[in-house]
Amino acid sequence: MIDRLPVPLRSELDHIPVFRDVERTPSGQFLSQDRAWNYNNMLYALQKLGDITGFQQRVRPYFLRYGSGSVFDDNSTVSDSLRNIIMQHRDTRTFLKHYRSRRVTIQQKYNSEQPIRDINEQLSRVFSHKVNATLRQRDDHSPEHKRLIETVLSLPAENEAEEYKRRNKAVAAVMCYCRVEEGVP
Numbered sequence: 001m002i003d004r005l006p007v008p009l010r011s012e013l014d015h016i017p018v019f020r021d022v023e024r025t026p027s028g029q030f031l032s033q034d035r036a037w038n039y040n041n042m043l044y045a046l047q048k049l050g051d052i053t054g055f056q057q058r059v060r061p062y063f064l065r066y067g068s069g070s071v072f073d074d075n076s077t078v079s080d081s082l083r084n085i086i087m088q089h090r091d092t093r094t095f096l097k098h099y100r101s102r103r104v105t106i107q108q109k110y111n112s113e114q115p116i117r118d119i120n121e122q123l124s125r126v127f128s129h130k131v132n133a134t135l136r137q138r139d140d141h142s143p144e145h146k147r148l149i150e151t152v153l154s155l156p157a158e159n160e161a162e163e164y165k166r167r168n169k170a171v172a173a174v175m176c177y178c179r180v181e182e183g184v185p
Helices: 039-053 062-074 080-087 092-098 106-137 143-152 160-178
Strands: 020-025 028-036
Touching: 062 080, 080 092, 143 160
Parallel strands: none
Antiparallel strands: 020 028
16 A cells, blocks of 8 residues: 555554653653653653754654655555545645645756756867877877776766766676686686
8 A cells, every 4th residue: 555554563462652752760761651642742742852853944744745745646556536535635635735735946946957968068168179189199008908097987878777877887887897707816
């Protein structure tokens, strides 16, 4: 099920709350055997946790719900109606009104990403042209050495899959150039 995470507990623990309150006694503090953790104590603990970790906004229990709503919204396999059932909303308007960000950040996202793409593209062209021109001028490098230089000195890719391909090409070039197994006399 997408809306639940089963917690495999023994049947004798059915009457004991999962999130239990703390009982203070003269000999110390202990988890209560029958009292659930109340909202005010949880709110206080989350706020303290937020202070300790340095969050700018005050941490509230509903942040967990907001996070879940965002995950459901971003997941293409979860329809609006399924999201409403999971979050117990009557209709989509509740989600749109209370959970979606009201700020449109497309321009901010474009402003921060596009210049980086442009610079990387320009650098990769200039960089690769300089490397290739230098390699063409020098005849003392073997083809394996030229391949090694081209792959090891290439710029990082834009996404993870392309970066893995770039890394694998560089590893293959090193293996081709070195041809010596480590540890073999």
